[in-house]
Amino acid sequence: MPKLGMEPIRRAALVEAAIAEIGAAGTLDVTVSRIARRAGVSSGLAHHYFGSKEQIFLASMRHIQTLFGRRVREELRSADTPRDRLNAIIAASFDPDEFAPEIVSAWLIFYVQAQNSPEARRLLHVYTTRLHSNLVFNLKSLTNDANAHVIASALGALIDGLYIRQALGENRLDRYQTMGLVWDYLDIKLSQGGER
C-alpha cells in the first residue's frame, strides 16, 4: 500500500484525528495509538512523522490557529469600513464553529499547556498578538494610538472571557447579546473622544 507523497496526507489525517480525540476526551490524556487508529494508520507511523506525542499536539494547535485565522479573514472580506472590520473580527471569535466541543477543548488545554511548553506559549502569543494588531490597526482610524491599544487590550480580554464562559455554559447571555456586549463597549469607548 505504500505510495509516494503520503507524508502531508498522513500528517493532516493525524492532526485531525488528534483534535477529534482530544475533543472527545476533553483532555490531553489520549494515547497516540487511539489517534493513529482514528487516522487509519499505525502508532509507529505517527511517531515516524511527528517524533513524539507532544509534537502531534503542537501541530494540532497550529492547525486550529490556522483555521481561526482563516475564519477571521473570511469575515473581513465582506467588511468595508474600519468599524465593520472591528465587528467582523469580534464576530469571528463568536462564530458557532468556534464552539464545537473539540475546538473548545483545544483552547482550554492550550491555556494549560502554555504554562510550561514554550512552543505552546509562543503559539498563544501569536494568537493574542495577531488579534491585538488586527484590532489596533482598525481602531487607529477611529481614535488616537494610545487609546487604540488600551481598547484593543480590553476587547481581547473581554472576548476571551466571554468565549470561555460561553463555551462552559456559564454565560447568561445568548450569542447575539454577547456580541452586543462587545459592540456596546466599543461604541462607548469610541464615542468618548480621543479623536485622531
Next chain:
Amino acid sequence: MPKLGMEPIRRAALVEAAIAEIGAAGTLDVTVSRIARRAGVSSGLAHHYFGSKEQIFLASMRHIQTLFGRRVREELRSADTPRDRLNAIIAASFDPDEFAPEIVSAWLIFYVQAQNSPEARRLLHVYTTRLHSNLVFNLKSLTNDANAHVIASALGALIDGLYIRQALGENRLDRYQTMGLVWDYLDIKLSQGGER
C-alpha cells in the same frame, strides 16, 4: 505511632501537597506518590483517606475555591459603599496572591476539568454564580435590575479574560492599569443611566 484525630490533619496536608504539586507541574499529571511524599505520608495512606486520585483533586479544587471566597470576604470587610464593595470584589480577583503559579494552574486546570467532571463543573458554577450575585447585589443600589445583570455578566467575563492574560503574560497592562480598565468600564456603564 498513629494517633487519634489525625484524619483532618492528614487530609489537609494532602490537599495542600496536591495543590503544590499541581502548581509545580502545571498539570494534573502528578503522581499520588509525589503528593503523598510531599505531605509526609505514604501513598497508601492517601488512598486510605481519599479512595482515589480523582477525589484528591476534587478536594483540592474545593480548597482553592474556599481560599478565593475567603479572599473576597476579606477585601469586602473594609468596603462601606456599594461602589467600594464592587471595587473590592474586582480587587480580590487581581490580588497578587491570585497569581501564584499553583493558583494559576489550578484555575486553568479547573476550566479543562469543568468540561467533563460534573463536580468540577459544579464548583466552577458556584464560583461564577457567587461572583455574579456579589456584583449584582451591589449594582442594584446603583442601577436598575436588568442593567445590573448585564453589567455583572460583562464584568465577570472581563475579569476572567484579564486574569488569564495576566497569568500567562499576555497582558500588555500592569496590575493597576488592568484594574483601571475594569473600574473604567463600571464608571461608564453606571453613568449611562438606567437609574433605579
Next chain:
Amino acid sequence: MPKLGMEPIRRAALVEAAIAEIGAAGTLDVTVSRIARRAGVSSGLAHHYFGSKEQIFLASMRHIQTLFGRRVREELRSADTPRDRLNAIIAASFDPDEFAPEIVSAWLIFYVQAQNSPEARRLLHVYTTRLHSNLVFNLKSLTNDANAHVIASALGALIDGLYIRQALGENRLDRYQTMGLVWDYLDIKLSQGGER
C-alpha cells in the same frame, strides 16, 4: 504477601537473576521482564528498586567485583610469604569459578560498557587499580619500587589477556600451564635484579 524488609532480598535476587540472564544470553540484550521473572517478581518491582535497566546491570557488575574480591582474599588467607601471596593473587584470577559462562559474559560486556558508561569505567578502574596495588604491595618486598610497578602492569595485562583467551577457548594451554606462564614471568623478572 508483602512483608517488611524485603528490599535487600529482592535486590539480591534481581542481581543474581540479571547475571544469570545476561550469562545465558551472552549479551546485555535481555529484558527487564525476563530478569524480574527469573527473580520471581514483577518487572515493575525491578524498576521500583533499581530505577532503570542500566542500574540493574551496574549492580550486577558490582556484585561480580565483590565476589572476585572475596575470592582473592580467600586465596590470600593461606599464603605467608610475599611470593606466595603473588601466586595466590594470580591463582584467584584463574579459579575455575571465574570461568563460569555468566562470569565470562559479564566481564566481556563490562569491557564494552566501560567505553561509554562512566560508572562502568569507574568499576573497571577499581578492579585494575586494586589488582595493581595488590601486586605492587607484595612485589615491593622483592624488588625496587619502579620495578614493582612495571612488573605489576605486565602481570595485570598478562592475566587479563590469558583470561579472555581461556574464556573464549582461544588458549592453547591448560589451566596449570597458563598459571605456569605467569609464574615463570614473575620468576624471571624477580631474578633479573633490581634489588631493594
Next chain:
Amino acid sequence: MPKLGMEPIRRAALVEAAIAEIGAAGTLDVTVSRIARRAGVSSGLAHHYFGSKEQIFLASMRHIQTLFGRRVREELRSADTPRDRLNAIIAASFDPDEFAPEIVSAWLIFYVQAQNSPEARRLLHVYTTRLHSNLVFNLKSLTNDANAHVIASALGALIDGLYIRQALGENRLDRYQTMGLVWDYLDIKLSQGGER
C-alpha cells in the same frame, strides 16, 4: 538513477558506515536506518543487499579483520630478520590507528559476539591463529619448536591484554613503554636458551 555495478560500492559504503556507527555508539545497538543514512542510501537498500542487520555486522567484522591483516603485512614489508619481523608484528598491534574508537569498539564487541555467534567466533579464531602462526614461524628460527609455541601463546595474550588496557585508559605505560614490555619479554625468553 540506479546504475549498474553499484552493488560492491554500496556494500562497501554500508560496511564502512556500520563500523563508523558502531564506533560512535560503542555498541552493536545501532539502527539499520542510521547506518543506511550515513552510507547515503535507504534502509530498504541495506536490507536488499545484506538481508538482515546481523549480516551487516558480520560483514563489518570481516572488514575489520581484513584491515588488521593488511596492517600487519605492511609492517612486515620493511622487516628483514626474524627478530625484526617479530617486532613488526608486535608493533602492528600497537599502531595508533588500532586505537581509533571504532576499532577499539569493534574488538571489544568482537569478544562479546564470539561467545554466541559461530561466525564471530570463527573470525576471532582466524585472528588468534594467524597471529600465533606468524609469531611461531619467526620464533622457530630463534628457539626450539615447543618453546616457540609457548612464547607465542604468552606474547599473544600479553598483546591482547595490553591492548585492552591501553584502549580503555587503564594502562599506566605509554605506547613505547608498552611495546618495550613485550620486547623485553621476548628478549628474556629467547636468551634463556632452548636453542634450535
Next chain:
DNA sequence: AATGAATGAGTTTTCATTCAT
C-alpha cells in the same frame, strides 16, 4: 492508623523488516 511491598495494565517509543511503486 500507617506503611511499603507488590502488581500489572497501560503508554510512549523504537526498529527491523517488508513491499508497492
Next chain:
DNA sequence: GATGAATGAAAACTCATTCAT
C-alpha cells in the same frame, strides 16, 4: 536498482491501586 511508506511487535518505564503486616 532504489525508495520511503508502513507495520507491529517488543521493550522500558510509570503509576494507581491493593493488601499483608
